[in-house]
Amino acid sequence: EVQLVESGGGLVQPGGSLRLSCAASGFTFSSYGMSWVRQAPGKGLEWVSTISGSDGSTYYADSVRGRFTISKDSSKNTLYLQMNSLRAEDSAVYYCAKKLSRTGYAPLDYWGQGTLVTVSS
């Protein structure tokens, strides 16, 4: 059974940093692309970042490029999102999600339960 469990959310001041983790199990983590998607309170879904399963290439939304870094440790089956220079508008529930297929464009077939990030002074 595929499981994704996020952690690391919390309250942080504007300009601060936070690292989110997503522990994965039930599938060959190293083979699949993984993404972070966020959802501000009462709002819709916003794609944040993706890391490719095949070659580790990384992709970012314009809103976070240069501030956020996605990475993974396949030996620990864990996905990360390092978030720096945080802004109030980064406040959201952050979901990690697995891509449906190993290669190419694919939707997200498994999601974690999410971790809440609040950026406020």
Add this chain to the structure above:
Amino acid sequence: EIVLTQSPGTLSLSPGERATLSCRASQSVSSSYLAWYQQKPGQAPRLLINGASSRATGIPDRFSGSGSGTDFTLTISRLEPEDFAVYYCQQYTSPPRFGPGTKVDIK
């Protein structure tokens, strides 16, 4: 960059009725890289449809997707009580984008 719009914003229907949700793209979505997700309050999204018309694993056949190019539709043939939720379309080329969602609520 492809932008998605969804209509209507809210759909008020009764159990047993048919729901038709629309997703329109600002430019053609190549190879029908279009997905639909369902999200209930306090829960993560769930993948319903990928490739515009293929049901994901375990999704009941009352859910169907259709369309190509710039116009896509999610149809729920007969609404069950558990189907009242928010539905998002997503194009998953690069960069992936979600539509703003359609809320299906009980009339």
